Amino acid sequence: xxxxxxxxxxxxxxxxxxxxxxxxxxxxxxxxxxxxxxxxxxxxxxxxxxxxxxxxxxxxxxxxxxxxxxxxxxxxxxxxxxxxxxxxxxxxxxxxxxxxxxxxxxxxxxxxxxxxxxxxxxxxxxxxxxxxxxxxxxxxxxxxxxxxxxxxxxxxxxxxxxxxxxxxxxxxxxxxxxxxxxxxxxxxxxxxxxxxxxxxxxxxxxxxxxxxxxxxxxxxxxxxxxxxxxxxxxxxxxxxxxxxxxxxxxxxxxxxxxxxxxxxxxxxxxxxxxxxxxxxxxxxxxxx
Numbered sequence: 001x002x003x004x005x006x007x008x009x010x011x012x013x014x015x016x017x018x019x020x021x022x023x024x025x026x027x028x029x030x031x032x033x034x035x036x037x038x039x040x041x042x043x044x045x046x047x048x049x050x051x052x053x054x055x056x057x058x059x060x061x062x063x064x065x066x067x068x069x070x071x072x073x074x075x076x077x078x079x080x081x082x083x084x085x086x087x088x089x090x091x092x093x094x095x096x097x098x099x100x101x102x103x104x105x106x107x108x109x110x111x112x113x114x115x116x117x118x119x120x121x122x123x124x125x126x127x128x129x130x131x132x133x134x135x136x137x138x139x140x141x142x143x144x145x146x147x148x149x150x151x152x153x154x155x156x157x158x159x160x161x162x163x164x165x166x167x168x169x170x171x172x173x174x175x176x177x178x179x180x181x182x183x184x185x186x187x188x189x190x191x192x193x194x195x196x197x198x199x200x201x202x203x204x205x206x207x208x209x210x211x212x213x214x215x216x217x218x219x220x221x222x223x224x225x226x227x228x229x230x231x232x233x234x235x236x237x238x239x240x241x242x243x244x245x246x247x248x249x250x251x252x253x254x255x256x257x258x259x260x261x262x263x264x265x266x267x268x269x270x271x272x273x274x275x276x277x278x279x280x281x282x283x284x285x286x287x288x
Contacts, residue, residue: 011098014047014060021057022047025081032205040182041079041286044175048099050091058083059091063099064287065106066170073170074273075103077110078286096123100267107268111239111285117263128271129264131285132248135207135237138229139255147223152186152198159195160188167214169273175287176212184208187227189220199224200283201232210238213281218246221280225251238281247280264288 014022019042023033041047045064052058061080067073077099082092100108100123111131112120121127152160157177165171179186179200185208189197197215201208210228215221221244229236236256240248241264252258262285266272272288282288 008094009050009052011048011050011095014042014049014062016042018042018047018049018057018060021049022060022079025057025060025083026079028083029081031081034204036182036203037284037286038079040175040178041284044178045076045287048095048102050095052083052086055083055085058086059095061095061099062286063103063108064175066168066172066175068171072106075106075108076286076288077108078284078288080110080116093119093123096120105268107266109264109266109269109272109288111262111288112265113260113262117265120265123267125265125267126270127263128266129276130242131239131262131264131282132242133237133239133259133262134248134251134256135259136235136256138226138236140226140230141254145219145223145226147189147191147196147220149187149189149223149227152180152188154180156188156195156198160198163195163198164212164214167275167278169275175283179283185228185231187224189215189224191216196220197224197278199228201228201236203234204237206234207237208232208234209284210236211281212279212283213238214278215280216278218244218250221247222250229254239285240281241276241279243276244280
C-alpha cells in the first residue's frame with residue numbers, strides 16, 4: 001500500500017510579526033535581509049506565506065494594492081521567495097496561484113528575474129518592459145542640471161501625492177505618506193515655485209536606494225538624483241526604466257554600474273497605467 005500524502009500546508013496572511021522570518025527567508029536564498037524594506041511592504045501591503053510545521057516560514061510574497069480600497073486599480077507583487085530546501089517542488093507556483101485567485105480581476109504587475117520569469121509566463125504574465133539596476137558611488141562632474149531642488153516639507157505632501165497619482169496612474173497615498181519616516185531623504189524639484197518632481201533615498205543594508213524618482217523630464221530627474229547623492233556617503237542603487245536611455249547613460253558616466261536587468265510583467269493589462277515618461281524609477285521593484 002502506498003502511504004497517503006500529507007496535506008499541503010495552508011497559505012496564510014503575513015504581518016509585521018513575521019518580519020524576522022521574512023528576512024531569514026531572504027537570507028536563505030542569498031538575498032540581503034532587507035528588514036527595513038520588508039517592514040514597509042508588510043505594513044503597506046498584504047503578505048502571504050506558507051509554513052513548514054518543523055522549520056517555520058518556507059515561502060512568502062507581498063502584494064501592494066493601489067487605488068480605491070474597494071476596487072484597486074493595480075496590485076504589485078514582490079518578494080516572491082521559496083526556501084532552498086523547498087525549491088523546485090511547486091511551492092512558488094502554488095503561492096502565486098493563490099495570489100491570483102485572491103486578487104480576482106485586479107490588474108497585476110511584477111518585476112521578474114530571469115530565474116522567475118518562466119513561472120510567471122506560465123501563469124499568464126506578459127513582458128511589457130525592462131528595468132536596469134545600477135549601483136555604485138556617485139561621482140559628480142560635467143554640467144550641473146539647471147533645476148532647483150530642496151528638502152520636502154510636510155506642506156509639500158499634498159502636491160507630491162497629486163503628482164504621484166498623475167504619473168503612476170493610481171492612488172498610492174498609503175505608501176507615499178510613509179516616505180517621510182521610511183526614507184532618509186525626500187526631495188522635490190521646483191520651477192517658479194511649482195513642484196515638478198520628487199525623489200527619495202532610503203537605507204537598504206549598506207546602500208541608499210533612490211526611488212521613487214518622478215520628474216517632469218530627464219534634466220529634472222538628473223537634478224534630483226544628484227541632490228540625493230550629494231547628501232550621502234553610501235553607494236547608491238536604483239532601477240531605471242530602460243526607455244530612459246539618457247538618464248541611464250548619465251548615471252553610468254557618474255560612476256553607477258549596471259548590475260542586472262529585470263523584466264517588467266503585467267497580468268490583466270497590456271501596459272502599466274500612468275505616464276512612463278515621467279516615471280524614472282520605482283520606490284522598489286517589490287512594490288513597482
